[in-house]
Amino acid sequence: MEGITNLASLVDDARRHGDLLDISRPANPYLEIAAVARATDNGPVTIFGNITGYPGHKVVSNVFGSRNRIARLCGVDPAYLPRYLADAALNPIASREVAEAPCQQNVVSGDIDLFKTIPLTQQTRDDAGYVITGGLALVRDPETGAFNGSYHRMRVLGPDRTCITIQAGRHLLEIARKFRKAGRLQIPITVNVGAGPAVLLACSGSTQQTLTPFGYDELGFAGAMQRAPVTIVPSRTQAGAWSLGEAELVLEGYVDTSSLVSEEDSGQDGVKGMMPEAGGYMGRAWKVWEFRVTAITHRDDFLYWFPLAVNAETTNLMALPAEASVYDACRRISPRVFDTCHVLQAMRGCLGMVIRIHRKSFRDEGLQNNLAFGALSAHSDLGWVVAVDHDIDVTSADDVLWAVITRGDMKDGLMLTPRAKVSGMLAEGEAAGTGRKVYIDATAPFRHADRYQRGRFESVDLATWLGPDAAARVREQQTDYVKSLLSRGY
Numbered sequence: 001m002e003g004i005t006n007l008a009s010l011v012d013d014a015r016r017h018g019d020l021l022d023i024s025r026p027a028n029p030y031l032e033i034a035a036v037a038r039a040t041d042n043g044p045v046t047i048f049g050n051i052t053g054y055p056g057h058k059v060v061s062n063v064f065g066s067r068n069r070i071a072r073l074c075g076v077d078p079a080y081l082p083r084y085l086a087d088a089a090l091n092p093i094a095s096r097e098v099a100e101a102p103c104q105q106n107v108v109s110g111d112i113d114l115f116k117t118i119p120l121t122q123q124t125r126d127d128a129g130y131v132i133t134g135g136l137a138l139v140r141d142p143e144t145g146a147f148n149g150s151y152h153r154m155r156v157l158g159p160d161r162t163c164i165t166i167q168a169g170r171h172l173l174e175i176a177r178k179f180r181k182a183g184r185l186q187i188p189i190t191v192n193v194g195a196g197p198a199v200l201l202a203c204s205g206s207t208q209q210t211l212t213p214f215g216y217d218e219l220g221f222a223g224a225m226q227r228a229p230v231t232i233v234p235s236r237t238q239a240g241a242w243s244l245g246e247a248e249l250v251l252e253g254y255v256d257t258s259s260l261v262s263e264e265d266s267g268q269d270g271v272k273g274m275m276p277e278a279g280g281y282m283g284r285a286w287k288v289w290e291f292r293v294t295a296i297t298h299r300d301d302f303l304y305w306f307p308l309a310v311n312a313e314t315t316n317l318m319a320l321p322a323e324a325s326v327y328d329a330c331r332r333i334s335p336r337v338f339d340t341c342h343v344l345q346a347m348r349g350c351l352g353m354v355i356r357i358h359r360k361s362f363r364d365e366g367l368q369n370n371l372a373f374g375a376l377s378a379h380s381d382l383g384w385v386v387a388v389d390h391d392i393d394v395t396s397a398d399d400v401l402w403a404v405i406t407r408g409d410m411k412d413g414l415m416l417t418p419r420a421k422v423s424g425m426l427a428e429g430e431a432a433g434t435g436r437k438v439y440i441d442a443t444a445p446f447r448h449a450d451r452y453q454r455g456r457f458e459s460v461d462l463a464t465w466l467g468p469d470a471a472a473r474v475r476e477q478q479t480d481y482v483k484s485l486l487s488r489g490y
Helices: 007-016 032-039 067-074 078-089 171-181 197-202 218-226 312-333 367-378 397-407 446-452 462-466 468-477 480-487
Strands: 020-023 045-048 058-061 106-108 135-140 147-151 154-158 161-164 186-193 231-234 242-244 249-262 273-276 282-284 287-298 303-305 338-342 352-357 384-388 414-421 434-441
Touching (some): 007 020, 007 067, 032 045, 067 197, 078 218, 078 338, 135 242, 147 171, 147 218, 161 249, 171 249, 186 287, 197 218, 197 312, 242 249, 312 338, 367 384, 367 434
Parallel strands (some): 058 303, 352 384
Antiparallel strands (some): 135 147, 135 186, 154 161, 161 287, 186 249, 273 282, 338 352, 414 434
């Protein structure tokens, strides 16, 4: 991500690579923008340049919708992404404070009105209201000085107030407790919308992981990914708060921990739906803390980043830090046997993980289980881990399922743990955020490896046999699974 330190430069890069949808048709922030963002899931970066009710404003979505795009920004092969992020996290580059920054080209500290300033979106008719989905909360630990960045859904409640949903276990919650212990009920933060891809990605991982534990400075992680320090600038209205210098839009303010407000108008706690969440279901509305806005700062002609939680954009943002954490843990446990790991899109970011191994001798038997236990410990939100052999395409759900069905022994190769910490999207029973973890050993017994050998076919140039047009028609009709098999000679 070297040289791409803000959202505008990312958009320019997408345009150069033919990876941009520039929509000029009028788009209503009420339901329409979300519907189009959903329909273009996993496609090019999408810009809405004609927003109903907001002349001159632009909304950008699907920024991280493609792993190939993320890999291009990082300058690596897509298969190398977990290692790339793991290495970056272990070699942070500290942020750099500046006196002036693009995020403060315009400062609004009086007559604040979020509804007039920002093209706020509502996703479905069942949503509680207009929600900021791409707000990156930046806070500095009052004891260590480390910066924590994290995303939290924020329903707009009024011109200068929102709620902020901080789930149990999040590092922001732990920092808030430090402030409260010191008698400070108002916690100074900035909410940054749109920044460089490295920052947006580095701050996107669930927090219950070994690679970036509590106290880790996510801005250092981002600096390593973009190979340059992340710039920060002091807040204009909140002492002890800093903004991302390259952000498009910043809400300065404080989290008021003295009382709770409801995410939806009836005030019912955990009953009504809030908005579609990453797990694929409507998230519940809760009573949470309030965020008070004391200033809005923004770039000239700012881009409003709107990630859709159910899209690949959000699941990729969640998946890549999870993969990096598992990759780092597993390469420490058994670098000889561990190959790589991957979160399939259906695993919804960090609900599941596929780990691939390559045993070289009978002495390696059983290490797949050790690696699976390490993976489950490396990221506590993981609910499922599937171990597969080196001949399996971990990016293909079909190939992984084939391994489960043809190699999985449900008598000895299936493990259910006692109740443990899992993602809130997998929560079971009465205890919040707990559930049973599942491990499936879908590897073939090493002593019978010869019985699980896949047939290899000769490579052919289909255009030579059929002609270029007919060959193109065949490839168009083939599923991704078939293409994956053919690319490996199976």
